[in-house]
Amino acid sequence: MSEFTCITNNSSVTACNVNISLLSLRADPPSSLIDLLLREAQAYMKSHLTDYVCKVMVPRLQSSILNQTYPYTPEPKPENRTAIAVTDSPFMRALVNILNRVDVAGLQFFVRSQQSRINVAIYHPGGTSIGYAGNFVPSPLGESALDWGQGLVDAYILGDVPHPFPLYGLPGTIGDALVQLNTSNTLFASLDVDFSIAASAGNWVTIYITPGVSIANLRIQAPGDGLGSLLTHELSPVLENVINAKLASVLAAFAGNVSSGVSNSNTTNNTVTFFFGEDTHVRDSPLMVPLICVGAVGALVGGLLVYRNVQQHRNKPVLSSTTGTPLSTFRIVAEDVFLVGGALLCVLLFTASNTMTGATVVLGGEMRTYAFSLSNTITDLWQAGLIPLSICVLVFSGIYPYVKMLSIVGFTVWAHRPTSRILRLIDCLGKLSLIDTFALMVMVSGLDIPNIADVRIHLSFYLFMYATLLSIAIGNYAALLWRAGTTLRNGGISVANTSSNSTFAEDVEPMAVPPVVRSRQDMTPIDHTMSPADDAMQLRSGENCVSRRRQAARYFLCIPSLFMFACSIPAWVLPSFRYQIGGFARLLTPTSKSLSLWSLSSLGNRSDAYDILLVAFFTILIAPCLYVALYPKCRFLASWCGADVLVLACVIGLIQLQQFVRFVLGEQMGIFYTAHASLLWPMFLLSAASVLVWVYIVRDILHVSSTHKSLQTIPSPA
Structure with a gap:
């Protein structure tokens, strides 16, 4: 793969209007000399701001939009240390399989493995319309990134956007913000994640601390998309540096917290080991x-x-x-x-x-x-x-x-x-x-x-x-x-004298005998002094009574x-x-x-x-x-x-x-x-x-x- 991917397009600017004014500049504490310099700077910016935006910034943004040439960071090679391939790690294979299967809030993934790198493509098919109007505030003091993320997941599941919206690591407050994204196209991003794996087997993986995990080649939107080119050139380098710094600090934190039970470190080899569940041994044949x-x-x-x-x-x-x-x-x-x-x-x-x-x-x-x-x-x-x-x-x-x-x-x-x-x-x-x-x-x-x-x-x-x-x-x-x-x-x-040669007590139980169908008390006595007709009628009456009782019993x-x-x-x-x-x-x-x-x-x-x-x-x-x-x-x-x-x-x-x-x-x-x-x-x-x-x-x-x-x-x- 070449280090540059080049696609060229034509672009033109039809109009450039700037309606921005600088109201005041002042020094604190007050100083007459500094105030004089600030008034001169304010006058200069007021007279040249339109020219700067239209003649400097717009051409630069236009160049970024038209520039389809993206620098490519090649896959790193191990230097003087043992490293295994991503495909040789059960954990990495499981991670790739999971990412290829899951659907996170409508986001889908396409992941493939290389020697020490995985290529990740993230896309949101169909149109997207999201927006937020309100204030952005720092997350509560002392709240961890996981707790902050858990709160956002709770809000997403409930469908209730928090107001004001907390941002982890935000240094100050942003008031009256309006953020909207409306597009009928598929949102797309791709990046490469590099892993430096020292060893892996079963349900554990050992990763080098520096460098251990880093991202590169962050691309936003597909090639040929003007907004994506702009974001890729202007925003991606900043995001890569921030994310890599966070990943390095997280690995260092795990390495310094060996008592957590999740990880274990080896400062001599500059590694950290992650365990997932118990060390299992499967036996599919009996002893x-x-x-x-x-x-x-x-x-x-x-x-x-x-x-x-x-x-x-x-x-x-x-x-x-x-x-x-x-x-x-x-x-x-x-x-x-x-x-x-x-x-x-x-x-x-x-x-x-x-x-x-x-x-x-x-x-x-x-x-x-x-x-x-x-x-x-x-x-x-x-x-x-x-x-x-x-x-x-x-x-x-x-x-x-x-x-x-x-x-x-x-x-x-x-x-x-x-x-x-x-x-x-x-x-x-x-x-x-x-x-x-x-x-x-x-x-x-x-x-x-x-x-x-x-x-x-x-x-x-x-x-x-x-x-x-x-x-x-x-x-x-x-x-x-x-x-x-x-x-x-x-x-x-019994055929055997079990009471004399067995530890069991003799308790032979007979089979249950069939119950008596009709007791003598239930039988209706017949008066022999009655006529044969009365005798037959009494018998039929008794039989009908018994039949009704049996039918009621069945019910x-x-x-x-x-x-x-x-x-x-x-x-x-x-x-x-x-x-x-x-x-x-x-x-x-x-x-x-x-x-x-x-x-x-x-x-x-x-x-x-x-x-x-x-x-x-x-x-x-x-x-x-x-x-x-x-x-x-x-x-x-x-x-x-x-x-x-x-x-x-x-x-x-x-x-x-x-x-x-x-x-x-x-x-x-x-x-x-x-x-x-x-x-x-x-x-x-x-x-x-x-x-x-x-x-x-x-x-x-x-x-x-x-x-x-x-x-x-x-x-x-x-």
Whole structure:
């Protein structure tokens, strides 16, 4: 590229009129000699001002307007120090990507990279009409440039221009100013930004202090525009010097403030290092040693348990509750292997997921600023002050899945107590492991900044979600289907003497007996002294009364189902979550966004979130509604009802979202981005629906308990 770009045009001045008069000049303190000189100067300026403006200044401005020759400052070369290319820095690549994507108050950018320079073109397409009439005043004493900019952003978002208008660094007051810009053309400016980068990797960049960052070749409006040529020749050099001086002072200030946590300096190498988020390490493959150990121990213990049950079955067989014949050994082995194998598979999936990275926050598509994994999520939530959410994630995502699998195997394959109330409660609480999935849903919406930052989901997250679903299914099988139709479930004698060789207390629960349709007190007595016609009429009257009672009961039983649908559906179709965005990010994204549960579950209609959407749709809407509507036919759905888990994740995590965002992005990034969240009224309806589900769950568990106690009073058969 040549050092000059030349375009020539013709220009002429048709008239030059100057109507400026100098009223008075005086000395302070008064001096007769100086006053005499000032009167002479005033007379000289009055007689020659028109000639100076028309013959000196106008030709100079005309020359600037016609002069399409712009001096070009070439890209600097490193001098006796190591420097890396802009394209080798993840931070610089992220910055280029962000600038090419964002739209700041109607301004658009086109950016491309060179060795140590990025070329930036800024344009505002279409016509522009702006203006201000009033006073310009200095910004308040002691106010920082960031606080001043934050105030201007607030005024822009509210659409309220401040009067008087504060200008940062203005030495005095400018009164009765009138500034207007009306153009139908596209506003355009271009500049080159030079970076002297010492090193960069991951989420940090080290920049030399002098010179570190500077601008050059500032051009205003496109070539051939007269006003742009004038501003480029007369104003651009001044702006370049002012901006470069400010950039140098900012880098020097960062270098002198190593305790801020944002930067760190090395005075020996004359550098300053900037960190963005945490130093993240992404692990997309599990640790093999824990998996091998868990798999080997689980297979050994499971094999011994199956062998033990086979031996016990040979000595004291499990009988069929219908035929009284012993079960086949094949069924004993098949059921135990299926249950133990399923539990072991769940444990392996949980272990693999917990040793991998679940999700990462990526800035500009290049720079990872945070990584979600079980260990660092628990510790970071604790350090961020979200202690309740940290404890919930630790208990329900880190500890409870393993306890649940061990309990399922213990109550069934080991203790032969598949109808235990404790096992039933463990099965119902298995859904709480979904709190990790739902917590990520609400956090993603708060950390996702369009065109700037996004949350990327990794394999670990899906492994954990599928392992949770598989564990719920295994719990259903253990509580409802394992050894179904045998003496272990109908109150008969257990095949094994569990009280002598097990740590579990003997508490074998029978199956619930069908309720009595009609008690003897409800039956209408028949008077045999009545005639046959009267007898038939009385029977028909009694049947009609029973029919009306049954019909009324059916209508009454429909009320909970209608309540469930009425409380669950609004959250999926109406805004249920509201996010308030603060900081400079409001120039790039709407200040407020309201999401329905559908949008939240699909993570903003992302293509990689369909699995999450299906899981949320089934566990939050379908399973609770079917469980209440078909109760007690679909008792197994109690462990799939996840509306209460979502409410728990929202109450504990969503309300404290701002605290977590501040921790992830850094305390000093609050000036650029903040997020506040609130729940809207459909979520309160969903909370009421989840309470009703738990009423049915408690009712089911207590019903089984009362049935067990009533059957204990029946004498055992000889």
